Amino acid sequence: MLKLLTFSTLYPSAAMPSHGIFVETRLRHLVASGRAVSRVIAPVPWFPLKGERFGEYGRFAATPARESRHGLDVEHPRFIRLPKVGMSSAPYTLAWSFLRAARRLQAQGDDFDLIDAHYFYPDGVAAAFVAKALNKPLVITARGTDINLIPEYAFPRKLILRAADQADAMITVCEALKDELIALGADAAKVTALRNGVDLALFHPAGRDQARAALQLAPDRFTLASVGHLIERKGHELVIGALAELSDVDLLIAGAGPEEGALRRLAEQLGVAARVRFLGALPQARLREVYAGVDALVLASSREGWANVLLEAMACGTPVAASKVWGTPEVVAAPEAGELMPERTAAGVVEAVRRLRAAPRDRAATRRYAERFSWEATTQGQLDLFHRILAARRSPELRHA
Numbered sequence: 505m506l507k508l509l510t511f512s513t514l515y516p517s518a519a520m521p522s523h524g525i526f527v528e529t530r531l532r533h534l535v536a537s538g539r540a541v542s543r544v545i546a547p548v549p550w551f552p553l554k555g556e557r558f559g560e561y562g563r564f565a566a567t568p569a570r571e572s573r574h575g576l577d578v579e580h581p582r583f584i585r586l587p588k589v590g591m592s593s594a595p596y597t598l599a600w601s602f603l604r605a606a607r608r609l610q611a612q613g614d615d616f617d618l619i620d621a622h623y624f625y626p627d628g629v630a631a632a633f634v635a636k637a638l639n640k641p642l643v644i645t646a647r648g649t650d651i652n653l654i655p656e657y658a659f660p661r662k663l664i665l666r667a668a669d670q671a672d673a674m675i676t677v678c679e680a681l682k683d684e685l686i687a688l689g690a691d692a693a694k695v696t697a698l699r700n701g702v703d704l705a706l707f708h709p710a711g712r713d714q715a716r717a718a719l720q721l722a723p724d725r726f727t728l729a730s731v732g733h734l735i736e737r738k739g740h741e742l743v744i745g746a747l748a749e750l751s752d753v754d755l756l757i758a759g760a761g762p763e764e765g766a767l768r769r770l771a772e773q774l775g776v777a778a779r780v781r782f783l784g785a786l787p788q789a790r791l792r793e794v795y796a797g798v799d800a801l802v803l804a805s806s807r808e809g810w811a812n813v814l815l816e817a818m819a820c821g822t823p824v825a826a827s828k829v830w831g832t833p834e835v836v837a838a839p840e841a842g843e844l845m846p847e848r849t850a851a852g853v854v855e856a857v858r859r860l861r862a863a864p865r866d867r868a869a870t871r872r873y874a875e876r877f878s879w880e881a882t883t884q885g886q887l888d889l890f891h892r893i894l895a896a897r898r899s900p901e902l903r904h905a
Contacts, residue, residue: 505539505619505892506539506540506618506887506890506894507540507541507542507615507616507617507618507897508540508541508542508616508617508618508620508891509543509544509545509609509616509618509619509620509640509733510527510531510542510543510544510545510620510621510622511544511545511546511602511619511621511622511627511630511631511634512524512527512546512621512622512623512627513546513547513548513598513618513623513626513627513635514526514529514546514622514647515529515544515546516573516575516621516622516628517530517546517548517567517571517580517620518562518568518570518571518690519564519566519567519568520560520563520564521761521787522569522785522787523621524546525788526537526647526700527566527622527813528573528576529622529700529703529812530879530882531544531576531577531884532574532699532885533701533883534883534887535574535576536882536883537576537785537887538887538889539887542576542620542888543576543577543578543579543608543609543614543616544578544579544777545578545581545602545605545609546578546579546580546662547555547580547581547582547583547598547601547602547605548564548567548580548581548656549561549564549583549585549688550564550582550583550584550585551564551565551582551812552565552904553565553815554566554619554726554783558670559762562662562824563598567580568580568868569581571604572795572849577633577870578603579650580644580647581601581602581604581605581716583597583598583600583601585597585878590782591626591657591660592659592660594630595625595626595627595629595630595633595762596629596630596633597661598626599629599633599634599653599674600632601628602632602811603637603691603864604785606634606638608747609883610638613635616640617640617641617890618640618641618642618643618672618890618892618893618894619631619635619638619640619641619642620643620645621644621645621651621728621826622644622645622647623643623645623646623647623653624644624647624650624651624654624667624668625644625650625660625663625664625807626660628644628645628646628650628664628667628671629660629663629664629666630667631644631667632644632667632670634670635671636670636854639889640670641676641894641897642670642672643668643670643672643673643676643789643889643890643891643893644667644671644674645674645675645676645677645724646674646675646676646677646681646809646828647677647681647683647809647810648677648807648808648809648810649737649807649809650680651664651676651681651684651685651688651809652684652807652808652809652821652830653807654873655688656662658722658858661664661688664688665688665690668685668688668689668690668691668694668905669690669691669709670859671694672694672712673694673695673696673889674694674695674696674891675695675696675697675698675886675889676695676696676698676809677697677698677699677700677808677809677810677831678697678699678809678830678831678834679697679711679830679833680729680829680830680833681809681830682695682696682697683835684852693788696885696889698882698885698886698889699810699831699834699856699877699879700810700812700820700877701877701879701880701881701882701884702812702816702817702818702819702874702877702878702879703814703816703819703879704819704874704875704878706789706792707788707792707795707815707816707817707819707820707874708786708792708796708819708820708870708871709796709819709821709822709867709871710796710821711796712796712797712821712867715794715796715797716795716797717796717873718793718797719756719793719794719798721797721798722754725752725753725754726752726753726754726799726800726861727753727755727756727797727798727799727800727816728743728753728754728755728756728760728798728799728800728801728802728825728857729755729756729757729794729800729801729802729822730743730755730756730757730758730759730801730802730803730804731758731759731791731794731796731801731803731813731817732758732759732803732805732813732862733739733759733760733761734757734759734760734761734762734763734764734767735761735762735763736763736806737805737806737807738759738804738805739805739806740757740759740767740801740804740852741766741854742781742804742848742849743755743771743802743804743850743853744767744771744774744776745770745850745853746748746772746802746850746851746854746857747771747774747776747779747780747855748764748776748850749850749851749854750854750858751855753777753779753805754780754781755776755779755780756782756783756794756798757779757780757782757783758783758784758785758791758794758893759783759785759787760786761786764782765806768780768782780882784831789817792816792820795817795819795820795822795890796814796820796821796822798822799822799860800822800824800825800842800857800860801813801814801817801822801823801824801842802824802825802826802853802856802857803824803825803826803827803832804826804845804852804853805826805827805829805832806825806827806829807827807828807829807830808831808833809830809831810833810834810835811831811832812825813848814826814832814836814842815835817875818841818870818871818874819871819874819875820871821867821868821871822837822870822871823840823841823842823843823860823867823870824836824841824842824843824844825842825844825853825856825857825860826842826843826844826845826861827844827845827847827848827852828844828845828848829848829857832844838873839863839864839865840869840872840873841871841873842856842860842865842870842871843856843859845856845861858877894896
């Protein structure tokens with residue numbers, strides 16, 4: 505049985521159940537194979553005060569020190585995120601917290617074969633320090649912004665490349681990120697693209713009429729959904745802007761974040777506020793209801809590694825309109841999946857939505873397309889990679905076999 509230590513600051517908790525859920529989901533499917541077990545160390549920034557009035561930091565403060573999620577034991581040690589110098593100092597404070605927690609597990613008899621780290625900076629860099637200190641093999645998964653944005657800064661880029669050189673292997677969630685990581689200077693022989701899958705049991709198209717009724721959607725109105733954190737790079741403002749040209753279209757926005765006030769003001773300024781409904785952050789079961797009920801999902805992001813929301817919507821039979829960024833063209837790769845925007849603007853959203861309406865997609869065909877993206881291949885890819893690394897550690901001549 506393969507014994508992993510999974511490490512990431514992007515991991516859900518009782519206080520933040522949607523935070524980094526994509527890391528947890530992949531790990532759950534891996535463990536469900538019956539061929540691997542894992543302990544999870546998911547540090548959170550230290551903050552002295554709990555409460556919603558302190559926003560994200562208040563939720564970090566409310567995170568339990570230890571919990572069990574879906575049968576996985578999770579520890580949430582604290583680390584110091586220093587004001588103004590957080591980007592530079594975080595790998596070091598994070599590594600110190602991780603090393604203490606890992607050594608405590610070992611002292612309790614919970615040793616492990618390999619460190620499975622997610623998100624390259626600061627998490628993967630911190631994991632490289634710890635892997636070296638404990639003489640453990642290391643795999644780092646790159647997920648998006650950690651490769652397509654953070655390396656624009658010289659100091660993080662230097663540490664990312666140092667960690668990439670030390671890592672036994674790296675995983676990217678799409679081919680576009682693999683190409684970018686190699687272009688940065690990572691060894692191509694150590695990089696494997698393993699795309700995310702979709703939970704086909706959780707996200708399904710059944711009960712569309714009930715979902716529309718629960719959402720109080722008008723039967724004669726075409727309804728879009730825009731799902732994701734309310735932050736600039738998700739592009740919710742472009743979808744709101746498109747409504748000015750789509751007079752018979754309504755919009756549901758699912759997510760929470762610092763841009764909510766600005767988005768509400770924009771809807772008022774454009775005279776479309778009556779057609780925009782903010783649903784807040786939703787658990788996945790409620791998101792399924794949204795996906796199943798609406799007519800199309802719009803994702804107007806400026807950066808995405810592999811956007812899980814696209815496959816989640818398709819699994820519910822709902823086609824998508826998405827910006828052509830990074831891994832998204834790898835997800836939206838057939839007509840039944842939906843449309844790619846000709847440009848990432850409000851006008852681009854309008855054009856993609858009009859194409860969807862002019863050539864309605866068969867929802868059953870959209871579901872069948874999503875079924876090509878189950879988790880089995882990704883799980884097997886991880887298992888093969890991990891076992892190959894451990895074999896190479898035992899027999900160095902196999903390292904580049």
